[in-house]
Amino acid sequence: MSEKKKSIATVVSQDIISVGIYSMWLSFPKEQDVAAAAVPGQFISLYCKDGSCLLPRPISICDINKEESSLRIVYRIVGKGTQEFSELLPGDTIMVVGPLGNGFTPKSGKSILIGGGIGIPPMLALAKSLSDEVSVVLGYRTNDLFLKDEFVSYAKVYVSTEDGSAGTKGNVIDAIRAEGLEADTIYACGPVPMLRGVKAFAEEQGIAAQISMEEKMACGIGACLACVCQSAEKDAHSNVNNKRVCKDGPVFDANELLFSTEFGK
Amino acid sequence: MSTSVNLSVDFAGVPMRNPVTTASGTFGSGAEYSEFVDLSALGAVTTKGVASVPWPGNQTPRICETYGGMLNAIGLQNPGIDLFLKRDIPFLKQYDTRIIVNVCGKTPEEYVRVVERLAEEEVDLLEINISCPNVKAGGIAFGQDPVSVEKITSQIKDRAKQPVIMKLSPNVTDIAQIAQAAEAGGADAVSLINTLTGMKIDINRRTFALANKTGGMSGPAVKPIAVRMVYQVAQVVKIPVLGMGGITTAEDALEFIMAGATMVAVGTANFHNPSATVEIIQGIEQFMRENKVADIRELIGCVR
Ligand SMILES: Cc1cc2nc3c(=O)[nH]c(=O)nc-3n(C[C@H](O)[C@H](O)[C@H](O)COP(=O)(O)OP(=O)(O)OC[C@H]3O[C@@H](n4cnc5c(N)ncnc54)[C@H](O)[C@@H]3O)c2cc1C
Ligand SMILES: Cc1cc2nc3c(=O)[nH]c(=O)nc-3n(C[C@H](O)[C@H](O)[C@H](O)COP(=O)(O)O)c2cc1C
Numbered sequence: 001m002s003e004k005k006k007s008i009a010t011v012v013s014q015d016i017i018s019v020g021i022y023s024m025w026l027s028f029p030k031e032q033d034v035a036a037a038a039v040p041g042q043f044i045s046l047y048c049k050d051g052s053c054l055l056p057r058p059i060s061i062c063d064i065n066k067e068e069s070s071l072r073i074v075y076r077i078v079g080k081g082t083q084e085f086s087e088l089l090p091g092d093t094i095m096v097v098g099p100l101g102n103g104f105t106p107k108s109g110k111s112i113l114i115g116g117g118i119g120i121p122p123m124l125a126l127a128k129s130l131s132d133e134v135s136v137v138l139g140y141r142t143n144d145l146f147l148k149d150e151f152v153s154y155a156k157v158y159v160s161t162e163d164g165s166a167g168t169k170g171n172v173i174d175a176i177r178a179e180g181l182e183a184d185t186i187y188a189c190g191p192v193p194m195l196r197g198v199k200a201f202a203e204e205q206g207i208a209a210q211i212s213m214e215e216k217m218a219c220g221i222g223a224c225l226a227c228v229c230q231s232a233e234k235d236a237h238s239n240v241n242n243k244r245v246c247k248d249g250p251v252f253d254a255n256e257l258l259f260s261t262e263f264g265k
Numbered sequence: 266m267s268t269s270v271n272l273s274v275d276f277a278g279v280p281m282r283n284p285v286t287t288a289s290g291t292f293g294s295g296a297e298y299s300e301f302v303d304l305s306a307l308g309a310v311t312t313k314g315v316a317s318v319p320w321p322g323n324q325t326p327r328i329c330e331t332y333g334g335m336l337n338a339i340g341l342q343n344p345g346i347d348l349f350l351k352r353d354i355p356f357l358k359q360y361d362t363r364i365i366v367n368v369c370g371k372t373p374e375e376y377v378r379v380v381e382r383l384a385e386e387e388v389d390l391l392e393i394n395i396s397c398p399n400v401k402a403g404g405i406a407f408g409q410d411p412v413s414v415e416k417i418t419s420q421i422k423d424r425a426k427q428p429v430i431m432k433l434s435p436n437v438t439d440i441a442q443i444a445q446a447a448e449a450g451g452a453d454a455v456s457l458i459n460t461l462t463g464m465k466i467d468i469n470r471r472t473f474a475l476a477n478k479t480g481g482m483s484g485p486a487v488k489p490i491a492v493r494m495v496y497q498v499a500q501v502v503k504i505p506v507l508g509m510g511g512i513t514t515a516e517d518a519l520e521f522i523m524a525g526a527t528m529v530a531v532g533t534a535n536f537h538n539p540s541a542t543v544e545i546i547q548g549i550e551q552f553m554r555e556n557k558v559a560d561i562r563e564l565i566g567c568v569r
C-alpha cells in the first residue's frame with residue numbers, strides 16, 4: 001500500500017560518457033530506502049514530464065550507493081524520453097518507480113559477466129558485488145568502449161567488437177572462445193540474439209546462466225502483460241508459458257527461457 | 266469549511282463508495298497496484314478479461330507508445346477462470362471495494378461458461394467484453410452488429426446471477442444503436458469505450474511496431490471521442506453508463522460524468538502514474554467542494 005515504490009528522485013550529477021551515452025546519479029528520499037533495497041540486475045522506471053510520452057522508461061541500475069541513498073543509471077539517447085532525461089541538470093527532479101523486478105542471484109565460484117551494447121551498464125553493479133574470480137566480456141559495435149575502464153578494478157576485462165576495431169572481432173561468444181574463458185556461472189544482459197547465443201553456449205558447456213531480458217513495457221509492475229517472454233514451463237502466475245519480464249524478470253535462469261518463435265501454448 | 270460531499274452512486278443496483286473504477290486489463294486483479302494505492306479507496310476494481318480456459322495472448326511486441334496514447338495487442342492473455350477464482354477473487358475480497366469481473370470468450374458458449382462459473386461467487390458485477398480488437402475469434406466480432414449484440418446480451422443475461430455490463434466497441438458506425446441493442450437484450454449497464462483500432466509503423470525497421478500489426482488505441486489522445494460517444498449513448502439508453510477512454514485527471518473524469526456517465530474507469534493513466542485512481546477520486550471531491558456540489562448525482566448527465 002501507500003506509494004511504497006513511487007519516489008521523486010533528485011539528479012545529483014549528469015555526465016556524457018560517450019557519444020549519445022549519459023551517466024546520471026539520482027538520489028532518493030532517505031526514508032524510502034530505494035537504494036538500500038536495490039540489487040544488481042533490477043531496474044527503475046523513469047517517467048517523462050512531457051505528457052505526450054505516457055509510458056515509463058525502464059533503465060537498469062548501473063551502480064548503488066546505499067550510504068548516499070542514490071542510484072546510478074547509464075543510458076543511450078534513442079528517442080524522446082531518453083532525450084528528456086539527458087536534459088536534466090543537477091538539482092532537477094524526476095518521478096521514479098523502483099527498484100523493480102528480480103535481479104541477479106550471486107553465486108560463488110568463477111563467473112563470466114557478459115554485457116552487449118546498452119546491456120553493459122547493469123553488469124557494472126554486478127561486477128562490484130561479486131567477490132570470487134570475475135571475468136567480464138563486453139560486446140560493442142565499434143571501438144567506442146564506453147564504461148569498459150570502470151570494470152578494470154573489479155574484474156578481468158575482455159572485449160569483442162563487430163568491426164574488429166578492438167578486442168576479438170565478432171561477438172561475445174567468439175571472445176570467450178578465443179580467450180578460453182571458463183566459469184561456474186554466466187550472467188548476461190544484451191540484445192536478444194546475443195542472449196540466445198549465450199543460452200546455447202552455456203548449455204553446450206554445462207554452465208549455469210542467468211539472463212536479463214528486455215521487452216516493451218507499459219505498467220512496469222506486472223499488471224498489464226505487455227512485457228512477456230516465452231517460458232519453458234507453464235508459469236505459476238500466468239498459467240501459460242509466458243513470464244513477465246518486468247515482474248518475474250528481467251533476470252531469469254536460462255533454463256526458464258525459450259527463445260523460439262512459436263508463441264505460448 | 267469541510268462540508269461533506271457525497272460521492273457514492275448506485276450503479277445497476279450496486280451501491281458504490283465513489284464513481285471510480287479501473288479499466289479492465291490495465292490493473293490486473295489489483296495485486297500489483299495495491300503497493301501504490303489502497304484498493305478500498307476505489308469504488309470498484311474491474312479485473313482483466315478472463316476466459317473459460319487459459320489464453321497465451323499474442324506475440325511481442327504487444328504495445329507501443331503513440332503521441333499522447335498507446336496501442337496494445339495483448340490478445341487477452343489470462344490464466345483461465347479456475348485459477349482466477351482460486352487466487353484473484355480471494356485476494357480482492359480482503360478489500361472493502363466492489364468487484365467487477367471482465368469476461369471474454371471466443372464463442373457465446375465460452376462467455377456463458379465463465380458467467381455460470383461466476384454465479385455463486387461474491388462478485389458484484391460482470392462486464393462482458395464484446396469489443397476486443399486484438400483477438401481473431403470472438404471479442405469485437407460480437408460487438409459490431411446490433412443484432413448480434415442483442416443476441417449475445419440476452420444469452421448471457423439468461424444465465425448471469427450478477428448485473429451485466431456490456432462493454433462496447435468504438436469501432437462502429439453508430440454507437441447509440443449498439444447501446445440500444447444491448448439494452449434491448451437486457452443489459453443492466455453499458456461501458457465504453459474499448460480501444461480504437463490503430464496501427465504504427467516502425468520506419469527504421471520497415472515493419473509494424475506491433476507483432477499483431479494492429480492494436481487498440483487508448484490514453485489521453487482518445488478522450489474527446491470517448492466523451493462524445495458516452496454522451497451519445499447516455500442520450501438514448503435508460504441503463505447506466507460506465508465511461509472510459511483517456512481519463513487521466515479528475516477534470517477528465519468530470520467531463521465523462523457530466524456527459525452522462527454514472528461511473529468512470531481509469532485505464533492507461535495507471536501506466537503514467539500508478540496512483541492515478543486515488544488522485545482522481547480526491548480531485549473529484551475537491552472540485553465538488555470548490556463548486557459547492559453536495560452530491561455527485563447533481564453532475565451526472567448535467568450537460569445535455
Ligand atoms: C529491463 C530493461 C532495462 C533497460 N536498461 C537500459 C539501460 O540501462 N540503459 C539504456 O540506455 N537503455 C535501457 N533499456 C532500454 C530503454 O528502456 C529504452 O532505450 C528507452 O525506454 C527508450 O525510450 P525513448 O523515449 O528514448 O525512446 P522511444 O523509442 O521514443 O520510446 C518509445 C517507447 O518504446 C519503449 N522502448 C524503446 N526502446 C526500448 C527498448 N530497447 N526496450 C524497452 N522499451 C523500449 C519506450 O520505453 C517507450 O515506451 C532497458 C530496457 C529494459 C526493458
Ligand atoms: C494494456 C491494455 C489491456 C486491456 N485489456 C482489456 C481487457 O482485457 N478487456 C477489456 O474489456 N478491455 C481491455 N482494455 C481496454 C480498456 O479497459 C479501456 O477500455 C481502454 O483502454 C480505454 O481506456 P483508457 O484510455 O483509460 O485506457 C485494455 C487496454 C489496455 C491499454
Ligand code: FES
Nearest residue numbers: 218220224225246
Ligand atoms: S510491463 Fe506490464 S506486465 Fe510487464
